[in-house]
Amino acid sequence: MKKKSVIDIEAVISYIENNLDGKVELDTVARYVHYSKYYIHRMFTKTVGMTIHDYVVRRQLTEAAKLLVFSTKPIIEIAFICGYESQPAFTVAFKAMYKITPAEYRERQEFYPLQLRVTLHSKNVKINFSKSDIRLAKMEDISAWMELVRLVIDGYPNLNELEYIEKLKVCIEQRNALILEKQNTVVGVMAFSYDTGSIEFMGIHPQYRNKGIQKLFLDKLIEEYIPDREISTTTYRKHDRADTGYRNELMQLGFAERELLIEFGYPTQRFVRSDHIMEVKNSD
Numbered sequence: 001m002k003k004k005s006v007i008d009i010e011a012v013i014s015y016i017e018n019n020l021d022g023k024v025e026l027d028t029v030a031r032y033v034h035y036s037k038y039y040i041h042r043m044f045t046k047t048v049g050m051t052i053h054d055y056v057v058r059r060q061l062t063e064a065a066k067l068l069v070f071s072t073k074p075i076i077e078i079a080f081i082c083g084y085e086s087q088p089a090f091t092v093a094f095k096a097m098y099k100i101t102p103a104e105y106r107e108r109q110e111f112y113p114l115q116l117r118v119t120l121h122s123k124n125v126k127i128n129f130s131k132s133d134i135r136l137a138k139m140e141d142i143s144a145w146m147e148l149v150r151l152v153i154d155g156y157p158n159l160n161e162l163e164y165i166e167k168l169k170v171c172i173e174q175r176n177a178l179i180l181e182k183q184n185t186v187v188g189v190m191a192f193s194y195d196t197g198s199i200e201f202m203g204i205h206p207q208y209r210n211k212g213i214q215k216l217f218l219d220k221l222i223e224e225y226i227p228d229r230e231i232s233t234t235t236y237r238k239h240d241r242a243d244t245g246y247r248n249e250l251m252q253l254g255f256a257e258r259e260l261l262i263e264f265g266y267p268t269q270r271f272v273r274s275d276h277i278m279e280v281k282n283s284d
Helices: 004-017 026-033 037-048 052-070 075-081 087-098 102-108 139-151 161-173 213-225 246-252 275-283
Strands: 134-136 177-182 185-192 199-204 231-236 256-263 266-273
Touching (some): 004 037, 004 052, 026 052, 037 052, 075 102, 134 213, 139 161, 139 177, 161 177, 177 213, 213 231, 231 246
Antiparallel strands (some): 177 185, 185 199, 256 266
16 A cells, blocks of 8 residues: 555645646645645655745746747746746746746747656655665666656756657666666666766655665765766756755765856756765775
């Protein structure tokens, strides 16, 4: 049977998805599922990795972005359809996340989602994970890998799926794509570069982001694939409202801030972890 908490959160997600055209507030959601707003807030954040408010905003703006590209509806109408009471309020919210105005986004005609609907596993995998559970990905893993990518799209602005899949195939062929799968559940994935020592992509299922899986992947990478190398990756800049906690996760893993970048038109920042190199030298 499904754990009751998962059923509760699935009900919340369904309610949100059915009401993206209006205001979705915590009090209303709590009444719908017959729990206190404090319980629902805590369980939703723990399970999905962001608050109900953040999830709603991201889902509404994603639907708005889709309409901007694939419809000819006026921007003010799209604002109303997606739960905003005025075009100025919609423009401010949209630019905070997409970094350009709705009009500029429509002109570019390139849709990418901020947040797709979260699909939960029917039950958490009740086992302990270790580095030995992480293996090289195979071509037959691509479908399951992409399912996870869609769940963590919030961490990768401007992600183009078709381009990503082609790059993923190359990574699998070159043996630099790692996957953690248990009981037919993909918990995490990582793609990296032998040449640059960079983590090109790391995604952990929202239900397992607080289980230490990120550190397992990092330890596996450092110990078995690119030892004695500086490890780098990029993520959101400080105070970017689109960040759902990825900067903080990297800092907890020992990464340090480096230069500011623009990647695919989006402002990011490079993070570097090199302290493990000194640890290896000191142990020799």
